[in-house]
Amino acid sequence: MIRSENLVKSYGEKVVLDNVSLNLPKGKMIAFIGANGAGKSTLISLMSRIVPKTEGCVYIDNMELQQWNNNELAKRISILKQSNHLNIRLTVKELISFGRFPYSKGRLTKKDNEIINQAISFLGLENIQHRYIDELSGGQRQMAYIAMIIAQDTEYVFLDEPLNNLDMRHSVQIMKGLRKLVDEMNKTIMVVIHDINFIAYYSDYIIAMKDGKVVSQGYTNEIITKDVLKEIYGMDIDVQSVNGKPICLYYN
Amino acid sequence: MEAVKKHKKTITIAAFFTFVLVLTGGLFLFQGLTIKNAYFFFPRRLVKIAAVLLVGYCVSYSSVTFQTITNNRLLTPSIMGFDALYMFIQTVIVMFSGQKKIAMMSGYTNFFISVIVMIICSFGLFLILFRGREKNIYFLLLTGTVIGSLFGGLSSFVQVLLDPHEFSILQNKMFASFNNINQNLLQVSAVLVVVTMLLTVRDNPYLDVVSLGQEHAVNLGVNYRRVVLKNLMITAVLVSVSTALVGPITFLGILVVSITRKVTTTYKHTARIAMAFLTSATLLVSAMYLAERVFKFSAPISVLINFAGGIYFIYLILKERKA
Numbered sequence: 350m351i352r353s354e355n356l357v358k359s360y361g362e363k364v365v366l367d368n369v370s371l372n373l374p375k376g377k378m379i380a381f382i383g384a385n386g387a388g389k390s391t392l393i394s395l396m397s398r399i400v401p402k403t404e405g406c407v408y409i410d411n412m413e414l415q416q417w418n419n420n421e422l423a424k425r426i427s428i429l430k431q432s433n434h435l436n437i438r439l440t441v442k443e444l445i446s447f448g449r450f451p452y453s454k455g456r457l458t459k460k461d462n463e464i465i466n467q468a469i470s471f472l473g474l475e476n477i478q479h480r481y482i483d484e485l486s487g488g489q490r491q492m493a494y495i496a497m498i499i500a501q502d503t504e505y506v507f508l509d510e511p512l513n514n515l516d517m518r519h520s521v522q523i524m525k526g527l528r529k530l531v532d533e534m535n536k537t538i539m540v541v542i543h544d545i546n547f548i549a550y551y552s553d554y555i556i557a558m559k560d561g562k563v564v565s566q567g568y569t570n571e572i573i574t575k576d577v578l579k580e581i582y583g584m585d586i587d588v589q590s591v592n593g594k595p596i597c598l599y600y601n
Numbered sequence: 602m603e604a605v606k607k608h609k610k611t612i613t614i615a616a617f618f619t620f621v622l623v624l625t626g627g628l629f630l631f632q633g634l635t636i637k638n639a640y641f642f643f644p645r646r647l648v649k650i651a652a653v654l655l656v657g658y659c660v661s662y663s664s665v666t667f668q669t670i671t672n673n674r675l676l677t678p679s680i681m682g683f684d685a686l687y688m689f690i691q692t693v694i695v696m697f698s699g700q701k702k703i704a705m706m707s708g709y710t711n712f713f714i715s716v717i718v719m720i721i722c723s724f725g726l727f728l729i730l731f732r733g734r735e736k737n738i739y740f741l742l743l744t745g746t747v748i749g750s751l752f753g754g755l756s757s758f759v760q761v762l763l764d765p766h767e768f769s770i771l772q773n774k775m776f777a778s779f780n781n782i783n784q785n786l787l788q789v790s791a792v793l794v795v796v797t798m799l800l801t802v803r804d805n806p807y808l809d810v811v812s813l814g815q816e817h818a819v820n821l822g823v824n825y826r827r828v829v830l831k832n833l834m835i836t837a838v839l840v841s842v843s844t845a846l847v848g849p850i851t852f853l854g855i856l857v858v859s860i861t862r863k864v865t866t867t868y869k870h871t872a873r874i875a876m877a878f879l880t881s882a883t884l885l886v887s888a889m890y891l892a893e894r895v896f897k898f899s900a901p902i903s904v905l906i907n908f909a910g911g912i913y914f915i916y917l918i919l920k921e922r923k924a
């Protein structure tokens with residue numbers, strides 16, 4: 350289980366995350382929502398120790414981040430950030446193989462290769478596995494990075510805007526894949542996604558943030574309501590129900 | 602299929618480099634050798650070849666890994682101002698060593714003063730600047746660049762105060778040279794370099810991960826800051842040792858890593874460092890052969906290498922423009 354206590358992040362005088370205490374449920378797809386600058390990315394960066402925190406604690410399975418051995422932690426949590434610029438040339442398969450680093454330290458075993466191939470077929474990347482990353486489209490590249498995270502095979506997965514710059518087809522493909530990870534392999538996935546309807550359709554649990562604070566949290570049906578969304582985004586959003594799922598109409 | 606073709610190209614070029622290395626190295630060692638003079642020339646030539654290989658390793662390891670930890674294809678350790686600091690140390694030694702000037706310019710004292718001062722300065726810089734949690738490596742590099750130009754300026758200032766005789770002594774130290782290698786110092790350097798090899802023997806897979814960038818490296822459980830700091834320190838030792846042994850040599854780095862990057866397709870450091878070593882050894886040995894036997898010491902090695910390197914870069918630019 351992931352838990353944070355009085356988590357603070359500040360850059361000089363500017364406080365971007367203010368006393369966040371959270372208990373994240375296990376085995377769910379958890380979405381972080383909020384306007385730009387609400388602190389969503391900062392929060393998941395702190396929880397996944399990519400960015401050092403200013404104050405407070407983060408507990409992963411009841412142990413504080415700093416007490417974890419780096420390598421053991423990399424077998425428990427993984428994170429994918431939004432900008433992924435590479436300075437080296439790699440094929441898709443080589444990139445995905447890096448996901449096994451915490452287990453094999455660069456010497457892939459037979460089991461590692463099996464898991465790598467599973468990750469490739471899980472996202473349907475067989476056709477492009479020997480192509481170079483820099484020759485791929487944005488969507489294919491994103492899929493390759495997600496496959497790397499899948500190969501890392503961690504219980505908790507953080508994804509910062511995994512659908513950025515993707516078309517609907519790729520977005521749906523990725524969300525279905527993530528849903529499968531949660532439902533079939535009982536992973537806990539934490540995502541920051543801007544498209545509220547993807548969240549409404551796919552996520553189980555929502556953390557809503559505003560100005561560096563958590564303003565409300567709860568199951569999807571409790572959060573995707575006119576009142577809560579008004580508080581977060583300052584917009585009147587019409588919430589309709591289509592086939593039992595809430596759909597937000599925010600276009601006017 | 603493309604990957605296989607590129608792999609073949611890499612092997613072809615590596616074989617060509619090895620051929621050139623063996624050819625020029627063989628010529629350098631054995632040309633003009635007779636039974637009578639062999640006892641005199643052969644050991645001296647051997648020392649030069651050993652020094653070239655040692656310096657070649659220092660330059661290639663430090664340049665390849667420096668690009669990894671800075672995540673930048675254009676930077677080499679020369680940006681940290683090692684050469685400027687070395688020249689400053691030499692200038693100060695000439696200035697203050699009084700009667701023993703010429704003796705002071707070679708031998709143990711000079712070597713150890715240079716190595717120790719360079720290592721202390723760079724370690725001090727790394728430890729002071731890289732300890733704050735928010736600080737990043739570019740901040741460190743920028744400071745290194747500024748301090749380098751400070752030393753450059755100070756050296757020029759002191760050099761103006763030297764008399765012409767003192768300056769001519771100093772001038773010998775301004776270019777890399779394999780001519781007056783002290784065999785004992787070569788042994789000391791070799792020991793230091795072997796120690797760094799032992800310290801880094803398991804690092805290559807970690808460096809592979811670091812080349813993905815800081816966030817991916819942390820995600821994959823690598824202690825990013827420790828790898829970077831350790832590598833900066835190793836770089837400082839390698840550059841200091843090779844510079845104190847033969848003079849300013851970091852210019853070679855950018856050429857070697859560019860050729861390596863062009864020739865090899867792999868991201869693996871083991872292969873890239875090996876290829877860089879082969880490249881720098883080939884360049885240095887053939888340049889040394891040309892400088893000694895063809896140009897009869899009229900052109901320094903650094904000039905020859907920079908000349909060839911300059912042509913290579915112009916060729917690359919013209920080729921890229923057409924493509």
